Amino acid sequence: MDVILSVPIISYFGGPMLSSWSGSMNLLFFYMTWTTLVLSHPAWKIELVGTVAVRIVFWLAPSLAFLLFDTLIPSLAEPIKLYGSASLPRRNAASLLRQLLLAIFNLALTTAVQAGISFGATTVLRHPLFRASTRLPLPWQILKHILMLYTAREVLTYYIHRYVLHSRGIFARLHSAYAHAHKRASPYALMVYTDHPLPLLLSRTLPVYLPAVAIQPHLLTYFLFTILTTLEEMLSMSSYSIVPGIVMGGITRRTAAHYASGGRGNYGAWGLLDWISGTNVGKNAVEDAQEEAERREPAERTRQASSTGSIVQDALDGLKKGRKSRKRSSD
Numbered sequence: 469m470d471v472i473l474s475v476p477i478i479s480y481f482g483g484p485m486l487s488s489w490s491g492s493m494n495l496l497f498f499y500m501t502w503t504t505l506v507l508s509h510p511a512w513k514i515e516l517v518g519t520v521a522v523r524i525v526f527w528l529a530p531s532l533a534f535l536l537f538d539t540l541i542p543s544l545a546e547p548i549k550l551y552g553s554a555s556l557p558r559r560n561a562a563s564l565l566r567q568l569l570l571a572i573f574n575l576a577l578t579t580a581v582q583a584g585i586s587f588g589a590t591t592v593l594r595h596p597l598f599r600a601s602t603r604l605p606l607p608w609q610i611l612k613h614i615l616m617l618y619t620a621r622e623v624l625t626y627y628i629h630r631y632v633l634h635s636r637g638i639f640a641r642l643h644s645a646y647a648h649a650h651k652r653a654s655p656y657a658l659m660v661y662t663d664h665p666l667p668l669l670l671s672r673t674l675p676v677y678l679p680a681v682a683i684q685p686h687l688l689t690y691f692l693f694t695i696l697t698t699l700e701e702m703l704s705m706s707s708y709s710i711v712p713g714i715v716m717g718g719i720t721r722r723t724a725a726h727y728a729s730g731g732r733g734n735y736g737a738w739g740l741l742d743w744i745s746g747t748n749v750g751k752n753a754v755e756d757a758q759e760e761a762e763r764r765e766p767a768e769r770t771r772q773a774s775s776t777g778s779i780v781q782d783a784l785d786g787l788k789k790g791r792k793s794r795k796r797s798s799d
């Protein structure tokens with residue numbers, strides 16, 4: 469617990485750049501806490517606790533706040549959601565609770581995988597994966613490493629998402645059943661972690677962690693990159709049309725179109741490779757996909773019901789139909 473409390477990165481990076489006076493006070497305070505932390509805890513422990521803290525502050529907490537807003541006051545949420553009411557979370561307590569439990573399980577799992585890699589690497593290399601010295605990284609070095617990490621993440625995300633998760637095979641089936649379960653809807657922020665654990669590890673953990681393992685930046689640079697990507701993933705999955713900034717707003721619209729079009733394009737995080745490869749999708753593709761889904765819906769439902777062989781689902785559907793036809797005949 470003391471590690472969580474003493475992780476100063478959030479106040480450092482998250483804190484606004486105030487006046488230069490309070491800025492240098494912040495920096496001094498930050499340097500003192502950082503030095504104490506590095507001298508009293510092993511680097512892999514700081515890495516893991518810091519990563520979890522970043523995920524809780526920049527993804528879980530805002531996601532839950534958005535979820536409450538979307539489900540409690542949908543009339544206010546709908547006008548600011550891309551693709552309108554189809555993008556609102558289903559107001560079903562049991563299914564939302566299941567999603568939340570899955571998200572927390574996935575967070576724990578990805579952290580455990582990261583712990584294994586980081587602890588293993590520390591043992592094999594005989595030095596921590598990320599440099600956690602009392603010397604702070606230089607600004608140009610931070611910038612260089614962040615640019616390298618972003619480039620590697622974009623390439624990995626694009627190719628994994630396009631050729632593994634939206635192709636054939638088990639990963640594609642799992643991704644479509646979990647992340648793309650609601651065909652015509654764009655996502656909400658909690659869904660960053662509600663994919664099936666396997667595609668999730670491939671598409672979200674690996675593209676961020678693998679380049680970091682290869683480049684081995686300073687631990688603070690790694691934290692900054694984790695904060696930036698976590699915040700980006702959370703906002704991009706929120707489907708709010710009011711997400712500020714040309715870049716961030718664009719990423720959010722692209723992500724929403726990826727989901728609302730049933731995964732016809734927009735596989736990268738930033739879109740550069742989509743643009744080069746011609747896999748950009750916009751409103752038109754979404755409308756096409758939605759029309760097609762509407763046409764196919766009855767046939768798809770029967771096929772799904774028979775393929776899963778779910779007796780309960782069949783019985784429920786039968787009951788619903790029966791009730792509807794009874795209602796119609798009594799009208």
Ligand SMILES: [Zn+2]
Nearest residue numbers: 633643647731
């Ligand atoms: Zn997808």
